[in-house]
Amino acid sequence: xxxxxxxxxxxxxxxxxxxxxxxxxxENHRYMYWYRQDPGHGLRLIHYSYGVKDTDKGEVSDGYSxxxxxxxxxLLTLESATSSQTSVYFCAISELGIPTEQYxxxxxxxxxx
Amino acid sequence: xxxxxxDPGPFNVxxxxxxxxxxxxxxxxxxxxxxxxxxCRKEPKLLMSVYSSGNEDGRFTAQLNRASQYISxxxxxxxxxxxxxxxxxxxxxxxxxxxTFGRGTSLIxxx
Numbered sequence: 001x002x003x004x005x006x007x008x009x010x011x012x013x014x015x016x017x018x019x020x021x022x023x024x025x026x027e028n029h030r031y032m033y034w035y036r037q038d039p040g041h042g043l044r045l046i047h048y049s050y051g052v053k054d055t056d057k058g059e060v061s062d063g064y065s066x067x068x069x070x071x072x073x074x075l076l077t078l079e080s081a082t083s084s085q086t087s088v089y090f091c092a093i094s095e096l097g098i099p100t101e102q103y104x105x106x107x108x109x110x111x112x113x
Numbered sequence: 114x115x116x117x118x119x120d121p122g123p124f125n126v127x128x129x130x131x132x133x134x135x136x137x138x139x140x141x142x143x144x145x146x147x148x149x150x151x152x153c154r155k156e157p158k159l160l161m162s163v164y165s166s167g168n169e170d171g172r173f174t175a176q177l178n179r180a181s182q183y184i185s186x187x188x189x190x191x192x193x194x195x196x197x198x199x200x201x202x203x204x205x206x207x208x209x210x211x212x213t214f215g216r217g218t219s220l221i222x223x224x
Contacts, residue, residue: 044214090156
């Protein structure tokens, strides 16, 4: 299995609070991605990174920001969490840019009350 | 047509059966496709890549039909452990590099 960890694995937070999710990889892959998965939807890309300090928006980026200061870490921040951001968040990595095989972390289950 | 469509199922089959799922896509320029397997409350895991006419790996065969714009996944001799949701992934259209995941097809293999 690819060396990808996510923290925290579960989080419950209140509306309006900031939340940061962390993705850490040990594969030295250049590309990293944040997705959310909700019932009735496929995985949807939030943001992705194609190198240190290089990021771009995905399909559902409103309300989210990201940062990548090191190859191995990709942070996802919800500046002011809303109930609509209750979801399961997956980080993924790939050696090459899309379209290519991606490897996913175990996910973070976030509940915003 | 939506960018990627999958029959959500569930497909309920006995052990040993052969089962096939389709995934239709709208971007006729797509060159590569992927099938992922996702177990309940787990992360998706890459099952197969489909870059040209098809791909085979043991009991699993993925095929691409460019004329009708769909990919298929065939599972032979189904095992209980094949029970999962199968996601297809298609590169997005319009030159975007945002991949589009299907909503998945649920497979239940029973004794």
